Structure formats: C-alpha cells, structure tokens
Amino acid sequence: MDSRVLARLAVLLAVAAACLAVSGAASAATFCVYSPPGCVGTSKPSVSQAVTDAASGAGRDRIVVGAGAVNDSFNDAAGNPVDIVGQGAGVGGTELDLPAGTFGATLAEPTSTVQSMALKQTNLGSNALDLSGTADHVQVTGPTGDTIAVKLETSSTFRNGTITNVGGQAVELLPGSQNVTIADTSLSGYYAIFNEGQLTGRRLRISTTNYGLEEQVGSSDLQDVLITLTEATARGLSVEPGGGSPSVSASHLTIVGTGSASQTAVAVNSGGGFTSTIDLSNSIIRNVGTALQRHGNGTDNADLTVSYSDYDFTKVSSTGPGTLTAAHNLNNVDPQFVNAGAGDYRLSTGSPLIDAGTPGTLSSTDSATDLNGAPRRLDGNGDCVAVVDIGAFEFQPPPRAPIARAQAPARSEIFDPVTFNASRSCDPDVGDTLTYQWSFDDGGTATGRIVRHAFKTKGVHTGTVTVRDQTNRSNTAHATVTVTDTKPTLSALTIKPNRITPERAAAVLGATVGYRLSEPASVRFRVQKPTSGRRVGGRCVKPSSATAGAKRCTRWKTLHHFFDHFGAAGRNSFHFNGRLGGVKLKPGLYRLVAVPTDLSGRRGNKALRTFRIKP
Structure with a gap:
C-alpha cells in the first residue's frame, strides 16, 4: 500500500478515536x-x-x-x-x-x-432506603411497625438529615458493614440505631421508645449525642453480644429519661462466650432509674469505664465478671440546663459542668464541635484555661473583658526602677489582642506588659494596669511596692597596689581604687595624712601647750582637695593617679576616706584604706 495512503488512514483513525473519546465523555x-x-x-x-x-x-x-x-x-x-x-x-x-x-x-x-429530598415509606412491612452511597439533607420516614427506615452498607454516609420509624428501626447496620458514618442527623424509633457493623456517629439527636443504640456485634464511636428516652423501659446505650464481642466508645453524651424507675441510661452485658465493653466520658445522665448497669455472665467479662461524667452514684449496678472503672466523675450534680422542660439541654451560665470535662487539648479523633456545631473546647468559666464541658453541648459564652493581673516586688529603694509585670493577664475569648496601660500614684505612666518605674519618695506605692482588648472591653489590676529610703553602704574599699608611684610622663602608673555599693550613690573621696597629736578624753587632738603632758598619738589630718566618683549598685572601680588637686602627693603614708551619698541625699558610712606614695 502506498505510504501516503497509510498516512491518511492513520490520521482518519486518530480523528475517529478522538470523536469516540468526546462521545464517551459527553x-x-x-x-x-x-x-x-x-x-x-x-x-x-x-x-x-x-x-x-x-x-x-x-x-x-x-x-x-x-x-x-x-x-x-x-x-x-x-x-x-x-x-x-x-x-x-x-x-x-x-x-x-x-x-x-x-x-x-x-x-x-x-x-x-x-440529596435534598424526603423519602416516605407507608406500606406496612416494607423498608425505606438501602444505602451504600451518601445521603445528604434527606428525610426518611419508615412505616409504623417492625421495619427498617435506612439500612446502611459498608462505607455509606448519612448526614444532615432525619430518620424516623415509629415502632421499628430507624437505622440498621448488619455484620460486615464497615466504615459507616451518621452525622448531624436526628433519629427516632423503637430502635434508633441497631448496630452489628462499624459505626461512627457525630452530632446525633436520638429519641427512642426502646433503645437509643443497641449493639450486638461490631463497634460504635459516638460523640456529641443527645438521647432522650420517651417510654418507661427505654435504654440509652445497650451492649449485649449476639455473635461477637461488641464495644462502644462514647464521649459527650447527654442521656435524659422521664424519671421512670425502669429506664436505663447505659447497660453492658456479656455472655455466650463473648465479652462486651463500653467506654463513656464527658457525659450527663439524668432522670433514669438506673444510670449504669454492668453484668458479666458466666466467665465472660463485661467492662464499663466512666470518666469525667455526671450521674447519680446510687443508681449503679455492677455484677459478675469484668470491672466497673470510674474516675473524675460528679455525683448527681445539677447540670443547670437552659430549659429541660422544653427539651433545651444546653448548659446555662454558671453550670458546674462548664469546663469540667477531660483536661487538655482535643485529640485528632475528637470532634471539634458540639451537637449544635459550635466550637467544642472553650474557656467557659472565664479563667483563661480552655477545657471541654460535660455533655453534648458546649457552653458558648458571650464576649468577655480581659482578666487583668499585676505583679511587683514587695520592696524597693527610692530612685531604683521597680519592675511591674502584667504578663499573667489573659483574655477568655480566643484570638483577642490585648494592650496594657499603666498609671502610678506619683502621676507617672507607661505602656506594655512589663514596665519599669522609679519612685522618688518612700512609702507604699501603687501601679495600676488597664488591660484592654480590641473591642474596648477592659479590666484593671493593682500591684503595690514598699519603697524605703535606707542609707547607702560602701564596703570592700581597696587600693591596688597600695604602694603608689605617681604618674609620670613616661609611664602611666598610679593605682586602682575599688569599692562596693548597696545602691547607686555619689562617693566623695578625701585624702588624709598622719601627724602627731595628744590623747585627750579618748580622742587624738592637735598638740597645744594645754596638752603638752598628754600621751602622744597619731591623728589624721584631712588635706584640702577632694574628688567624687559616681558608682552603681555592686562593684565599682576607677584609676587613681596619685595626685590631689592636680598636684602629686609627696612620698609618705596616706589614708583614703570614702563617704557615699545616695540619690535622695542620704549620707552613708565612712570607709578607710591606707596607702603609701613611693618616692
């Protein structure tokens, strides 16, 4: 075949393939x-x-x-x-x-x-929906009687909807149904959920005449769930083996009954060679005859763990193999619901269950929202520490002012800068930006979390910080400091070397004078020279005809000139060139006298140190 014909045929085949591809996509x-x-x-x-x-x-x-x-x-x-x-x-x-x-x-x-429709089954004995995919914003109603409104298969999801089946099962998961999710959904039925698969439930509102969750095989992970028991013998969570070892992990549940003595909030039973487990945390149980019921049959363990939950300790039954482990729970504390009579089980302001849940941050598997879809972990009680609440609903506080806290040292000296610290101030509202404005009782001001301010008078002084957020809400706090005016102390006066050769043009000699101060002060240095005297009345005085018969002594005569040096608190030093008033001291013995005067004018002690001028 001609090569040109082959080339044309190839082009035609390519075009045909492209058309088929477009046709398939279309x-x-x-x-x-x-x-x-x-x-x-x-x-x-x-x-x-x-x-x-x-x-x-x-x-x-x-x-x-x-x-x-x-x-x-x-x-x-x-x-x-x-x-x-x-x-x-x-x-x-x-x-x-x-x-x-x-x-x-x-x-x-x-x-x-x-999506976005209602499915209604009115034929007795018929079920409504068999779901392997996703139902979103769907309302399913089953017929009255022993039927199934929704059967959930492996990897199915039902969310943002309602499922009602009076007298029957709202939802059923059969063995082998894995990775099933129900979220943001209301369920009502004789059995709200009958689970023999693997279920994840988030933000559910369950109303039941018999069982909120009945589990015989498989596992359930429930968070942020409200279960209301409407009939006298209803149960909230019930785990009892039916061919396997079932387990339930439930957190942030609110289970409320009608007050019937035959109602049970949580029940776990074992038997038939299978164990059962329920782990319950951060949950509220109210108005039921039995709050917790655990019963192990034969040699099969039934284990129930309860923590950070509120229930009546007197309404607990625990028998047979297995353990009931309870820690950090509250004994029948009134949750202070907003309006329980109207079905509003949110926590009201001041509820003891606010910030009473499991401490710490949320884990990667914890729901970040409560049953209403509001943030789960907040600082509800206003102490600037975010802790989850107990129950299905997290208290949502209104915007609040910052908490102002101020600190200062107990004592200080006048003219010494005092550190005022507002770092422990905080804001219960996440994300608020704070500013800090200080005022002092001497009229001074400063801005910042940590500031320094010196007082010029002694006594008790106060610094006041105003902590303000970006919405202009504010609070104040005060810190006091006792300011004293003590005399400065000079110690450890040294002259090295103490045999001084005065400075000459050819070499820089002299000595280093060192001393230590208790506070900043100006130090006046004078030089004295020994001379003869007479001991009179315990003092060495200048000789005179009147003292000619007195015992000889050595007295120190202060030379005319002096010099000053300002020192900080602590160790100080400077160079002494062996001159006084610009004139070299003559060879011989001398004494250096140092007297400090602090910033308030108080004069301190006198310190002495001898030295010698070499020829």
Whole structure:
C-alpha cells in the first residue's frame, strides 16, 4: 500500500478515536424529572426511569427532581454513579412516596448520592432506603411497625438529615458493614440505631421508645449525642453480644429519661462466650432509674469505664465478671440546663459542668464541635484555661473583658526602677489582642506588659494596669511596692597596689581604687595624712601647750582637695593617679576616706584604706 495512503488512514483513525473519546465523555448526562426549575437536560417521566436510563451510558449522571409529592423510587445498581438531587426535604420540597418491597429505594453504588429530598415509606412491612452511597439533607420516614427506615452498607454516609420509624428501626447496620458514618442527623424509633457493623456517629439527636443504640456485634464511636428516652423501659446505650464481642466508645453524651424507675441510661452485658465493653466520658445522665448497669455472665467479662461524667452514684449496678472503672466523675450534680422542660439541654451560665470535662487539648479523633456545631473546647468559666464541658453541648459564652493581673516586688529603694509585670493577664475569648496601660500614684505612666518605674519618695506605692482588648472591653489590676529610703553602704574599699608611684610622663602608673555599693550613690573621696597629736578624753587632738603632758598619738589630718566618683549598685572601680588637686602627693603614708551619698541625699558610712606614695 502506498505510504501516503497509510498516512491518511492513520490520521482518519486518530480523528475517529478522538470523536469516540468526546462521545464517551459527553455521555455523562443531566436528566430533569417533574419539571425542576432551571434544569437543562433530558426530560424523564420518573426518577426510576432516569436511574435506569443513566445505567445505559458511561460517566456520572445527574438527576434533578422537581418539587412535590409523587409515587416514585429509584434502584441504583453498583457501577452506575448518579447524583439524585431534589428541591429540599421540607415543605415545598421533593417527596418520593416509595412503593412496597424489601426496600422502597436502593443506592447500591458507593459513589452515588441522594440529596435534598424526603423519602416516605407507608406500606406496612416494607423498608425505606438501602444505602451504600451518601445521603445528604434527606428525610426518611419508615412505616409504623417492625421495619427498617435506612439500612446502611459498608462505607455509606448519612448526614444532615432525619430518620424516623415509629415502632421499628430507624437505622440498621448488619455484620460486615464497615466504615459507616451518621452525622448531624436526628433519629427516632423503637430502635434508633441497631448496630452489628462499624459505626461512627457525630452530632446525633436520638429519641427512642426502646433503645437509643443497641449493639450486638461490631463497634460504635459516638460523640456529641443527645438521647432522650420517651417510654418507661427505654435504654440509652445497650451492649449485649449476639455473635461477637461488641464495644462502644462514647464521649459527650447527654442521656435524659422521664424519671421512670425502669429506664436505663447505659447497660453492658456479656455472655455466650463473648465479652462486651463500653467506654463513656464527658457525659450527663439524668432522670433514669438506673444510670449504669454492668453484668458479666458466666466467665465472660463485661467492662464499663466512666470518666469525667455526671450521674447519680446510687443508681449503679455492677455484677459478675469484668470491672466497673470510674474516675473524675460528679455525683448527681445539677447540670443547670437552659430549659429541660422544653427539651433545651444546653448548659446555662454558671453550670458546674462548664469546663469540667477531660483536661487538655482535643485529640485528632475528637470532634471539634458540639451537637449544635459550635466550637467544642472553650474557656467557659472565664479563667483563661480552655477545657471541654460535660455533655453534648458546649457552653458558648458571650464576649468577655480581659482578666487583668499585676505583679511587683514587695520592696524597693527610692530612685531604683521597680519592675511591674502584667504578663499573667489573659483574655477568655480566643484570638483577642490585648494592650496594657499603666498609671502610678506619683502621676507617672507607661505602656506594655512589663514596665519599669522609679519612685522618688518612700512609702507604699501603687501601679495600676488597664488591660484592654480590641473591642474596648477592659479590666484593671493593682500591684503595690514598699519603697524605703535606707542609707547607702560602701564596703570592700581597696587600693591596688597600695604602694603608689605617681604618674609620670613616661609611664602611666598610679593605682586602682575599688569599692562596693548597696545602691547607686555619689562617693566623695578625701585624702588624709598622719601627724602627731595628744590623747585627750579618748580622742587624738592637735598638740597645744594645754596638752603638752598628754600621751602622744597619731591623728589624721584631712588635706584640702577632694574628688567624687559616681558608682552603681555592686562593684565599682576607677584609676587613681596619685595626685590631689592636680598636684602629686609627696612620698609618705596616706589614708583614703570614702563617704557615699545616695540619690535622695542620704549620707552613708565612712570607709578607710591606707596607702603609701613611693618616692
């Protein structure tokens, strides 16, 4: 075949392949059912027909459903990814009244979604939804009786919705259903949740006539859950083996009964060769006959651990193999709900359960929000330490002023700078920026967390700090210091060397004078020279005719000139050149006299040190 023909054939094949690729990508379609507003796509007579037609093409199809209540359903098979989107689950939204059958609607493809609609099953003996994908903002209602509203398969998610099945199971997980999530959802039923799989539950509102959670196999991880028991024999959490060793980890639960003596909040039982475990923390139990019930059967352990929770210690039963471990709990403390009679179980201002939960930061598996979706770990009591509350709801405090704290040393000297410190001030509100303004009782001011201020008079002095946040909320604190005016002390006066050769032009000689001060002071130095005297009355005085018969002594005569040196508190030194008033001292013995005077004018002690001028 001619090479040019082959080249043309190759081009034609490439173009055909590209067209097929475009055609395959384009097969992802939008179907419009029941005249949804703004929908651009292919019109279909029912959701059921749209799902069936979607299976015939490749790609992920979108099925938009109009508002209104219709008899319709869907049976989405695995391998047929679709998004079924209604106009909302409430009044004026989309409602599918499901047909009778094992399940009225099925979403078997794990990546498929059903959104924003109500699914209603009214046929007795029929279930509502079998879910392997994701349901978001969906309201499911099951028929009255022993049926299942929603069956959750492996990796399924139900969120932002409601599930109601009076007299039956709101949700069921069968053995093998792994990685199932229910979040931000209200559930109501004889069994709100019947779990034999692996469940993660976050921010759930459960109302039950019999069991809030019944677990026989598998595991549940529940956080931020409100369980209300509406019938006389209802249970909140119940774990009892039914072919495996079930376990429940539950944190931040609020379980409230009607006061019936037959109601049980938490029950864990073992038996049949299987153990059972419940770990409960940061939870409230109120108005039930039995708060905690643990019973191990035969040789099988039933273990119950409870911490940082509030329940009635007298309403606890623990028997048989296994252990009940309780630590850091509160004994029937009134939670001070906002309005329990109206079903408002938030904590009110001043509740003893605020900041009473497990100390420390949230772990990577802890929910960052409470049942209302509000931040979970806050400083609720205003002490500038954030600790989680007990119960499903975290107290949400209003904006608050900073807490001002001031510190200063107990004592200081006048003219010495005093350190005032407001570093321990804080703000209970996360993220607030603070400023610090100081005022002192002598009229001085300063700005900053840590400042220094010197007082010129003795007595008790006060520094006041005003701590202000960016919203102009403020608080003040005071710190006092006792300022004294003690005489300065000069010690450790030295002259090295003490045999001094006065400075000459050819060499710098002289000596180093050193001394230590108790506080900053000006030191006056005078030089004295020994001379003869007479001892009179214990004193060595200048000789005279009147003292000619007195005992001889040596007295020190102060020379005319002097010099000053200012020293800081502590060790000081300077160079002495052997001159006084610019004139070299004559060879002989001398004495250096040092007297300090501090900044307030108080004169201190006198210190002496002899030295000799060499020829």
